[in-house]
Amino acid sequence: MSIQSIAPVSGIIDAAHMASMPLGTTAAAETTSSLERYLAEIPDPVLRENLAREIGGLKREFGLVFERHHPEGIRLPKHAVKRGSKVVISGAKDSVFYRVHRLNKEAGTAIIVDTEGNQSEHPVASLTVAKEFGDVMYPGLRKLSEIRRxxxxxxxxxxxxxxxYHALEALQYTHAGKVDLIYIDPPYNTGNSDWKYNDRYVDAKDGYRHSKWLSFMEKRLQIAKSLLKPTGVLIMAIDDNEQSRLKMLCDQVIGEQNFIANVVWQGGTNNTARFVDVGHDYMLVYARDMQSLSDAGTRWREVKPGADEILAAAKRAWNDSGQSESEATIALRAWWKSRGKDGLDPGLWEYKHIDNQGRVFRPGDLSAPDKPETRSHRPIVNPETGELSGVPSRGWALSDSSMDSLLAQGRIYFGSRTVPARKVFLEETTQQVARGVFTAKRTSAAQHLTRVLGSKNFPFPKDVDVLARWINIATSSSSKAIVLDFFGGTGTTAEAVIRLNAEDSGTRQAILVTNNELSRADDAKLRKAAHTPGDDEYEALGVFHHVTKPRLETVVTGIREDGSTYSEGLDANIAFFELTYLDEPDIVRGAAFNDLAGLFWLKAGGVGGTVELTAGAKADGFAISESGRTAVLFTPGRAQALAEKLAATEHAISHLFIVTDSEAQGDEAATHFPGGITVERIYGSYLEAFQVNRKD
Structure with a gap:
């Protein structure tokens, strides 16, 4: 037994202890020295030798230390129990996985075997098929519905x-190195049973609570890292319960050199707190590779809060005044008086002037600094009055030629001032670097979701405006970015991407993964009524079916589930899929193709429709997606026929998948198609392409 398995460990090596050691020593060296002294005091030579051997074999870890031996798995209640199936016993207090050794169909029982070979008999109805993480599996995507607007x-x-976790593994086939931004809001592990591990709520009494959470997150972050582009970014929302541990974990998995910021989100206040009003959360931000991000010249900028509002007010004042400089300025100041400064960046508060070209500006000081290299005291001429201006006591900050250039461009403001100022135009200073601290009330997120759905289906959704802001900042270099959220919850990330595209005509793509988990109250209520996972009644109240899907359908179509109108809708395409687990025999005989079609489609960019294996496609030996973006050639000998059909219908496919076990056949078939098409050979059984968790 290792030392780590004696008690749950999740923490950081004591920095104060290390700091107190003599210069040049290490924690490992001091620990070894201490152990050697203690060993020397043991009189029994056999015991001393055995302990020395065990201690010498221990792995000493520094930094974040936590248990990784907790098994993690998923239950598949819709899968039939078969001979050879891995199962768990429904209602058992442990999370032991068994293998079905034999079925007695007449008695409705099964002989199951544990990892040590012990057998026991149980009713089949008490067993649930399960997959343990690390088992070889074949994921698929079954399309549920789609909206194309x-x-x-x-x-x-x-x-x-x-x-x-399994969705991320499937995405490794379709999106390895392709994702621009991953935004996640994982369970906060508050100790209040806010998340499940192995289908059981984790509470504060669980001594392995933090280790389970870290093990849970580590597996997912390792895959997430592989999905990001070299210039990709990872943003993770978190609170104080796990922030310090998540930071250490990401330093290990992503690399501490790739850390960008620990953003603070002030979301509310709590005046009933005993000690400190903690109304903030965090967003940990990491680059996939900081050097690549820097080499790309990436700089995160955003419009100052309120800048667009001021520009819009100034434009109205200019037009309503008949393009009168003085009247427009009076109208803009009146707008400021009625509007106030709330919600506006302090740097914008002085933009209360409009010049003779309708440009809103603030006066900027033109005085020279205390020790200028050169200073001019030459007065300048007011072009409207012909009078000479006053001169700052320290002289001008600019040379005579520069002052003349500003004057010619109408960038000097005289007004009633003794000494003129420089016009600092708002339209030229609207951008600012992203701030590491911001305020946004969390209550607005729940109110927004209630408006969309017409009911309160989910208590703590993400804030669509906050997510839209940070997605826009982190993907500012590309309006075609791929944004992934694998803790998708109610679908806020997808809605944020859809709304951003509507604002700037972008073509960003959201990929969102969410489970159909129920609230603890709904779960208990349904189980008490004899409904279990897999039942239609049970699944209907899960977050995917009850909130995420209807929410996004409403956002895109503008029509709620009950037929009432929410909005005019948005021009977007959206498709809903279910992650499936395919049986190897079905894959071998080609019966699982339609569940693999979603993966082909995503691999080709997720544009247009998926490829469907119909009776006609089987006869033809090939299939073409509805929009013609993707084609699958099942019979390499039919390559010429497929090429001719594509040419006749003017389909411009971007991806061609050739199903063959022969590399020569695949290469020959590919010669029938023009350049510019991505050709990929898929083994005839699909086992090689879609198998995850391969041990070899």
């Missing part, structure tokens, strides 16, 4: 209902 060439926002 956007440009046919625009990517389709993809919403996946399924366990996020």
């Amino acid at each position: 956007g440009d046919p060439d625009a990517p389709v926002h993809t919403i996946i209902n399924g366990e996020n």
Whole structure:
């Protein structure tokens, strides 16, 4: 037994202890020295030797230390129990996985075997098929529905209902190194049973609470890292319960050299707190590779809060005044008086002037600094009055030629001032670097979701405006970014991406993974009524079916589930999928193709429709997606026929998948198609392409 398994460990090596050691020593060296002294005091030579051997074999870890031996798995209640299936016993207090050794169909029982070979007999109805993380599996994507209101060439926002670890593994086939931004809001592990591990709520009494959470997060972050582009970014929302541990974990998994910021989100106040009003959360921000991000010249900028509002007010004042400089300025100041400064960046508070070209500005000081290299005391001429201006006591900050240039450009403000000022135009100073601390009330997120759905279906959604802001900042270099959220919850990230595209005509694509987990109250109520996971009544109240799907359908179509109107809708394409677990025999005989079609489609960019294996496609030996973006050649000998059909219908496919076990056949078939098409060979059984958790 290792030392770590004696008690739950989750923490950081004591920095104060290390700091107190003599210069040049290390924690490992001091620990070893202490142990050697203690060993020397043991009189029994056999015991001393055995202990020395065990201590010498221990792995000493520094930094974040936590248990990784907790098994994690997923239950598949809709899968039939078969001979050889891995199962768990429903209602058992432990999370032991068994293998079905034999079925007695007449008695309705099964002989199951544990990892040590012990057998026991149980009713089949008490067993649930399960997959342990690390088992070889074949994930698929089964399309549930879709909405197409956007440009046919625009990517389709993809919403996946399924366990996020296995969804991430499937995305390794479709999106390795392709994702621009990953935003996640994982469970905060508050100790108030806010998340499940192995289908059981984790509370503050669980001594392994933090280790379970870290083990849970580590597996997912390792895959998430592989999905990001070299210039990709990872943003993680978190609170004080796990912030310090998540930071250490990301330093290990992502690399501390790739840390960008620990953003603070002030979301509310709590005047009933005993000690400190803690109304803030955090967003940990990491680059996939800081050097690549820097080499790309990336600089995060955003419009100052309120800048667009001031520009709009100034434009109205200019037009309403008949383009009168004085009247427009009076109207703008009146707007300021009625508007106030709330919600506006302090740097914008002095933009209360409009010049003779309708440009809003604030006066900027033109005085020279205390020790200028050169200073001029030459007065300048007011072009409207012909009078000479006053001169700052320290002289001008600019040379005579520069002052003349500003004057010619109408960038000097005289007004009633003795000494003129420089016009600092708002339209030229609207951008600012992203701030590491911001305020946004969390209550507005729940109110927004209630307006969308017409009911209170979910208590703590993410804030769509906050997410839209940070998605826009982190993907500012590309309006075609791929944004992934694998703790998708109610779908806020997808809605934020859809709204951003509507604002700037972008073609960002959201990929969102959420499970169909129920609230603890609904779970208990349904189980008490004899409903269990997999039942239609049970699944209907899960977050995917009850909130995420209807929410996004309403946002895009403008019509709620009950037929009432929410809005005019948005021009977007969106598709809903369910993560499936395919049986190897079905894959081998080609019966699982339609569940794999979603993966082909995502691999090709998620544009247009998926490829469906119909009776006609089987006869033809090939299939083409509805929009013609993707084609699958099942029979390499039919390559010429497929090429001719594509040419006749003017389909411009971007991806061609050739199903063959022969590399020569695949290469020959590919010669029938023009350049510019991405050709990928898929083994005939699909086992090689779609198998995850391969041990070899």
